[in-house]
Amino acid sequence: xxxxxxxxxxxxxxxxxxxxxxxxxxxxxxxxxxxxxxxxxxxxxxxxxxxxxxxxxxxxxxxxxxxxxxxxxxxxxxxxxxxxxxxxxxxxxxxxxxxxxxxxxxxxxxxxxxxxxxxxxxxxxxxxxxxxxxxxxxxxxxxxxxxxxxxxxxxxxxxxxxxxxxxxxxxxxxxxxxxxxxxxxxxxxxxxxxxxxxxxxxxxxxxxxxxxxxxxxxxxxxxxxxxxxxxxxxxxxxxxxxxxxxxxxxxxxxxxxxxxxxxxxxxxxxxxxxxxxxxxxxxxxxxxxxxxxxxxxxxxxxxxxxxxxxxxxxxxxxxxxxxxxxxxxxxxxxxxxxxxxxxxxxxxxxxxxxxxxxxxxxxxxxxxxxxxxxxxxxxx
Ligand SMILES: *Cc1c(COP(=O)(O)O)cnc(C)c1O
Numbered sequence: 001x002x003x004x005x006x007x008x009x010x011x012x013x014x015x016x017x018x019x020x021x022x023x024x025x026x027x028x029x030x031x032x033x034x035x036x037x038x039x040x041x042x043x044x045x046x047x048x049x050x051x052x053x054x055x056x057x058x059x060x061x062x063x064x065x066x067x068x069x070x071x072x073x074x075x076x077x078x079x080x081x082x083x084x085x086x087x088x089x090x091x092x093x094x095x096x097x098x099x100x101x102x103x104x105x106x107x108x109x110x111x112x113x114x115x116x117x118x119x120x121x122x123x124x125x126x127x128x129x130x131x132x133x134x135x136x137x138x139x140x141x142x143x144x145x146x147x148x149x150x151x152x153x154x155x156x157x158x159x160x161x162x163x164x165x166x167x168x169x170x171x172x173x174x175x176x177x178x179x180x181x182x183x184x185x186x187x188x189x190x191x192x193x194x195x196x197x198x199x200x201x202x203x204x205x206x207x208x209x210x211x212x213x214x215x216x217x218x219x220x221x222x223x224x225x226x227x228x229x230x231x232x233x234x235x236x237x238x239x240x241x242x243x244x245x246x247x248x249x250x251x252x253x254x255x256x257x258x259x260x261x262x263x264x265x266x267x268x269x270x271x272x273x274x275x276x277x278x279x280x281x282x283x284x285x286x287x288x289x290x291x292x293x294x295x296x297x298x299x300x301x302x303x304x305x306x307x308x309x310x311x312x313x314x315x316x317x318x319x320x321x322x323x324x325x326x327x328x329x330x331x332x333x334x335x336x337x338x339x340x341x342x343x344x345x346x347x348x349x350x351x352x353x354x355x356x357x358x359x360x361x362x363x364x365x366x367x368x369x370x371x372x373x374x375x376x377x378x379x380x
Contacts, residue, residue, distance in 0.1 A: 003063070003178070004247045010062025011069075012055060024055040026237045048225050052233035056208070056240050063177045063243065064190050064210035068217035070224050071208050071236055075173060075193025076101055077229035078207035080109075082169055082189055084223045085216075088114025091135040095122050095152070097145045097352045099171065100340050122152045123283065125160065132164055142171040143180075144287075147299045147336050147360040148353045149274040151283035154290055158186025167216075173197070173327070178250040179291045183212055189220075196327030200242040200249055206231045208239075249329065252365040253296030256331075259368045260361065260375065264300050269379050271357075273300045296363040297326060299336075307356040310335055314359060316378035319370055326362035331371055334360045 001010060016025055027050055032043045043049050053071050060069030072078040079102055086092070094106065096119040106117045120131050122141055139161055143152040154170060161168040169189045170182035176197045182190050192198060194206040208231075211217045224230060231239075261275035276287035277294030287294060302309060314322045320333040324340065334340065341354050349355075363371065 001062075006062050007178075007246050008244050011058025024052055024237065024240060026233045027051045028233050046233075047228050047230055050230075050233050050236075052240075053231055053236040056231070056236040056243075059240060059243055060192070060208045060210050063246075064172070064183055065177075065181050065212075066183050066190065066210035067212050067214065068221075069208060069210050070217075070220055071194075071206065071231040071239075072224065073207065073229045073231050073235075074205050075191065075195055075207035076105060078191050078193075078209050079105060079171075080229060081220060081223045081227060082191060082209065083110050083115065084227060085167070085219060086110075086115055086137055089116075089135060090137040091116045091118065091133060092138045092140055093118050093120055093122075093128065093131055093136060094140040095119065095142060095145060095150075097148050097150060098140075099142060099146050099173075102140075102142075102171070122157065123150075123286075125156055128157065128160055132160070132166070136164070136166055138167045138169060140169045140171075142174070143290075144174045144276055144295065144297060146174065146297075147274075147334075147340070147358065149276055149281075149298060151276050151281075151287045151290075153283075153286045154180075154182050154185040154187060161188075162186065174297055175291060175295060176246060176250060178247050179254075179293055179295055183210065185290060188213065188216060194239045194242075195325065197250065197253075198242055198246065198327075199239045200246065200328060201238075202325065202328035202330065204235045204238040204242075206235045206239050249365055250293075250296075253363060254293040256365065256368050256371060257294065257296035257298060257363040260363050260371055261298050263372045263375065264298075267375075267379060269302050269304075271301045271303045271305065274298060274353075297361070298363065299358055299360040301355050301359075302357040305355050305357040307337060310357040310359055311338065313378050316380075317374055318377075319366060319374040320361065320378075326360075328362070329365050331364035331366060332362040334362075336360055 030046045034040045057069035141152045168187045170187040172190045173193045190210040192208040264270050265273045275298040314333050320331045323332045
């Protein structure tokens with residue numbers, strides 16, 4: 001199957017065996033009747049396995065070109081499960097502009113359990129190689145990154161991790177398998193906040209992993225069942241439904257993202273626009289090589305770089321909703337300095353590019369003209 005067909009049919013039974021339902025039923029059950037001890041039909045208890053979650057896990061494996069999929073109660077819970085592959089003393093290398101929640105989980109939870117984290121520049125192979133010690137067990141990256149839309153060369157990193165025999169994990173939330181297939185580029189594990197583009201309708205919180213390797217999958221399934229942060233059947237159903245239109249939505253997100261990026265770049269009040277589709281974006285060539293298109297996420301700063309001005313802009317927006325999160329059909333705007341990154345001191349924040357006026361947009365699938373009109377009026 002090609003990718004777009006997989007979004008609809010990948011890993012799925014064509015009809016349910018009981019009544020021929022075309023969509024997988026929501027098996028809202030905790031347990032399953034047995035005819036004799038151990039005599040069951042593949043499911044015993046819903047923490048261990050549930051048919052609706054199972055259908056989503058097979059879909060995730062299929063669309064990421066993996067062999068195994070695992071579904072968790074949130075993107076964060078799936079990251080949590082991956083970290084439990086490690087032992088005290090192990091070291092993880094990661095990006096310096098990581099999703100805030102992942103950074104918090106690493107430094108405020110897993111550091112207390114004896115894991116060590118180093119945050120480095122991932123596009124410099126020499127720097128990555130020097131940072132690796134014999135304690136390094138994992139490299140963790142996000143690409144495109146949040147909110148600065150930096151791109152990491154997955155293939156270049158995979159070459160290093162294969163040579164050193166360490167795991168490469170890629171958070172594919174922003175790109176989705178429509179734009180980028182990290183397992184094909186050499187990553188060992190793909191993680192998702194399915195809350196975002198996979199679900200696509202801002203109505204569910206869920207997470208997922210995809211892997212190719214059987215042994216690695218076995219370890220992760222063990223952690224999933226033993227730690228228990230599984231996704232529920234209703235939420236699994238909603239994400240399955242979302243995935244069926246992922247390619248159509250992503251196509252429009254990319255078109256609208258491009259139009260909005262170009263509009264902003266030509267606006268007299270705007271200073272920088274961060275969007276990997278621009279030829280002068282520092283990682284444009286890598287983005288072009290590893291992504292099908294450039295996505296619907298972008299951020300920008302104003303020439304005045306004034307916090308009050310930025311707040312006024314996001315308050316004035318009418319079609320873009322001021323809200324956390326991303327990847328839904330509706331356009332959202334966020335102001336990192338006072339929202340997601342408010343707990344980081346101003347000096348630290350500015351080092352990674354999160355200036356006072358930085359505004360992040362998750363460009364939705366509305367009419368392009370309406371989105372541009374809205375930005376025009378808000379920018380005054
Ligand atoms: C939202 C997000 C997460 C966390 O996922 P939740 O579903 O909110 O727990 C992880 N990584 C990225 C890139 C995200 O955008």
